[in-house]
Amino acid sequence: MRVATVDGLVTLYYDGSKELFNRDLELEWIRACQRTVRRDNDIESLNLSLECKEYIRQRLSWQQIIVVDGVTEIPAKTFKGCKNIKRVIFADTVTRIGMVAFSNCKSLQHVRWPLNLENIGERAFSNCNLSSVFIPPRCQNIGDYACSLNDNLEILNVPQNTALGLLEITGSTKLAKLYMKQNVPGWWLTNINFGNHFDLHRICSSFEPTLEMILDTMKERGGPKTFKVENNIGITPSRYLKENPYAHVKEKEVIEKYILQMIGEL
The missing domain is CATH 3.80.10.10 (Ribonuclease Inhibitor)
Structure with missing residues (x-):
């Protein structure tokens, strides 16, 4: 050593x-x-x-x-x-x-x-x-x-x-304060693992989220505004993506490509 x-x-x-x-x-x-x-x-x-x-x-x-x-x-x-x-x-x-x-x-x-x-x-x-x-x-x-x-x-x-x-x-x-608001055992860990509502949360906090997966989900859920939707403990997909050490894609990059796709540039 x-x-x-x-x-x-x-x-x-x-x-x-x-x-x-x-x-x-x-x-x-x-x-x-x-x-x-x-x-x-x-x-x-x-x-x-x-x-x-x-x-x-x-x-x-x-x-x-x-x-x-x-x-x-x-x-x-x-x-x-x-x-x-x-x-x-x-x-x-x-x-x-x-x-x-x-x-x-x-x-x-x-x-x-x-x-x-x-x-x-x-x-x-x-x-x-x-x-x-x-x-x-x-x-x-x-x-x-x-x-x-x-x-x-x-x-x-x-x-x-x-x-x-x-x-x-x-x-x-x-984290305990966020959890106690829900009063449901284990909800602080499980709430983004289930339900379509938290698709983008799951992707942004997953291991090596891809640009393609994020873009597809954004189209289904309503565009860039979905980055600001809080889960049941108050964390947004934007925060997950920013903090996720395994994420090689940035939110700015995602939004730019989404807009270009919407106006037919891609």
Whole structure:
């Protein structure tokens, strides 16, 4: 594993060759923090071993994690509590993310998900700062509370056949408020998977939506205005398309081509 500066961020290239989480040093750190009245828990001011100080310094220095090609699993607790990580970029070889793997990464805003991902462990991304999550289509299971306590989470798009754990959105304030308006269990995930009314929502939030599929649906549903129709939790097709990391087509491109087709230029 090596560390370098990429896009202005201190970046760890994770190759799985070393166990990064140390239970004993974590306990030493936690106990030292509990004994002090200082709220900033400054490393140098705490009664810690030199080994523990270096361990914590390293974990707090990382701002970006790039998981290199060939890694298939992120073990449990690997990056737990690394509060300055802003971005995680997974290689597509990753199939499993262990429980609590990125829990309490409070600055984490962006995740580039692995296309071959099959399992996400319990609380894997609990207490992060994610605003939108688009789970790749091969994912089979998402553990309990995997995306809980993400205060800014508004979009959690999960494939229809993915098995979900308990109370996925507990403590994720924005999404929970949208969900509670409906008072229907599971509606926050299922409402765009059924019914013709949400055809464009499904396409725009799907894996690699195509221009042709979007144009055909727009013609059936009433043109560009369909981009502004909200689903039952208040998200529009326009927002899905903008946030969808797998979408290579832009709304502006869609509307321009639609207009050209309507006036007979194509």
